[in-house]
Amino acid sequence: MRLVILGGGGFRVPLVYRALLGDRAEGRVTEVVLHDVDAGRLDAIARVLADQAAGVPDAPAVRVTTDLDEALRGADFVFSAIRVGGLAGRAADERVALAEGVLGQETVGAGGIAYGLRTVPVAVDIARRVKRLAPDAWVINFTNPAGLVTEAMSRHIGDRAIGICDSxxxxxxxxxxxxxxxxxxxxxxxxxxxxxxxxxxxxxxxxxxxxxxxxxxxxxxxxxxxxxxxxxxxxxxxxxxxxxxxxxxFNRETVAAYQRAERTRGAFLHDQQARFYDTLRDHPDAPAFPAWDATRAEREATYMAASREAAGAGERAPEDLESGGYEGVALALMRAIAHDERTTLILNVRNRTTLSVLDADAVIEVPCLVDAGGARPVSVAPLPAHATGLVCAVKAVEREVLAAAESGSRATAVKAFALHPLVDSVSVARRLVDGYRAAHPGLAYLN
Structure with a gap:
């Protein structure tokens, strides 16, 4: 079975490969194709994976390429783990939002909208290529904002686009x-x-x-x-x-904590991971896995640090410093589909009739029954009114993001920002769009 990982030079790819190495069942993944636009990052992660595979019999073979079409041909499963604009883009998302006094987190509020506007056009192109080059493949989306990006892809490949999250x-x-x-x-x-x-x-x-x-x-x-x-x-x-x-x-407290921080989360990760990739580039013969693992541990220890500071929550518990388990979810999802091993997983899928307040095509996150036919959401009780209001408001924002990405309309992008519960003014929304267009060349399409 061939697995293609888009964003294959990404820092978390070794977590997926670790799960694959532990899978000894019949019909497991035997080939992993890593695709990335950055050849240097691909080389670094391939070295980490080679260290992981040392001494493991019949470890999945790893191939790297910067050619997207070449990567997709013959795929059984495609993991989409891209980051359009890189961590520098994430840091800019945070900086522009905080300058306006609103949250810039990469999936929530203004930062999530900016990230979505950059990412959706690329994700749609990937979905179209999958449909053409690997029509029987299943796309498992890791890319944030996960629900929004999964919905964008599902418009082109239907229920073969499934989003996962470790939260x-x-x-x-x-x-x-x-x-x-x-x-x-x-x-x-x-x-x-x-x-x-x-x-x-x-x-x-x-x-x-x-x-x-x-x-x-x-x-x-x-x-x-x-x-x-x-x-x-x-x-x-x-x-x-x-x-x-x-x-x-606790939005006000969290924004204040972000503003007090010496660096935003995106800026921290950008600097931290740059050191990791630079170290491997400058020391081509050094063991790669220890450098990756030390960086991973520091990353996990500082997760949601601003929110914990705002809440006075202290340091993360030792048991929470390991990966949240998204790679295990992905492996279970692949096995259930490939081998018709029925299981239940919390996934991002099209709503169908699960939540009556949303239409059938709206991607939601719920327990799903998974087998060879894919993932189907289970019936759930209605949400209480306060949660329904928030879900409907944020889904409406996601739909405006999708509309702006499709039409290139600046006015629609402004509407997406202005309607978000964490953006408190249409004037702020307009300045956010202008600020993000200035920071990201990839948003020049908004006119």
Missing amino acids: PVGLGRRVAGLLGVAPGRAWLDYVGLNHLGWLRGLEVDGRDLLPALLADRDLLGSFEEGKLFGADWLQSLGAIPNEYLHYYY
């Missing part, structure tokens, strides 16, 4: 651990959009254990989301929000 996996693992439950035994009642969802129940043998957690203030205060949101707010909601909802519920 629901990490949340479910943490809550299950607190309740003494093996994660694999629990059914997670999780619903929303990507980076905008709520865990409403955790069922084991038909019994919902989440109310017991919500009733225990000490237990609530002992894990990541409890520290971020506080026991009072979680009890008021009657659910555990995805960690990214901290940007909505």
Whole structure:
């Protein structure tokens, strides 16, 4: 089975390869094709993967290319993990937004919109090429903003575009651990959009254990989301929000923390990863994996640092410093589809009839039944009014982003920014569009 990874020079690719090395089942991935526009990054990551494969019998073969069409031909699965504009682009997204006093996070608010406007045209081109060159391939989208990008691709390849995220996996693992439950035994009642969802129940043998957690203030205060949101707010909601909802519920405090920070998250990662890639370029004979692993550990330790500062949440727990598990979700998804191994995973897929407040083509993030026919969302109870309002508002913004990317309309882009709950003025929205067009040549298409 051939797996193509677009954005193959990306820093997190070794996490995927680690999962592939651990898969010894029949019908596993035997060839990995890495594609990237940056040959130097491709070379660095290929070296890390070679270190990982050392001593592993029958490790998947790795091939690299900068030719997109060559990469896609013959693919069974395509992982889209691109970052249009690189980390320098992410840092600019944050900087322009903070100058206007609004959030610049890469998937939420102004920064997410800017990233989407840059990324959607590229993602659409990829989807069209997949349809032409590998019509039977499944595209598993890692690229942020994951729900928005998956919806853009699904308009061209339908249900063969499936988005994944590690946030629901990490949340479910943490809550299950607190309740003494093996994660694999629990059914997670999780619903929303990507980076905008709520865990409403955790069922084991038909019994919902989440109310017991919500009733225990000490237990609530002992894990990541409890520290971020506080026991009072979680009890008021009657659910555990995805960690990214901290940007909505505590927006003022988070923006202030970002503004106080010496560097934004994007600027930190840009500098950190530049050192990693420069080190491997300057030391072609040095072991690559130790340098990657040390950089990864530092990256995980500083995840959502501004939000934790705003909440007074302290350092991340040691058990949260490992990857959230998106590579495991991707492997399980591939196996379920390729070998008709029925499973349930939280994924980003087209809504169909799951949430009545959204149309059938709107991509949502919910538990899905997966088999050889793909991923189908399960039926879920309606969201409460406060969550419905937020989901509908953000989905409306995503639709304006898609419309702006298709039409090239500056006015539509302004509308997308202005309608977002975290942008408080049409005047600010206009300045954001102008600021982002100045910062990103790739947004020159907005007229």
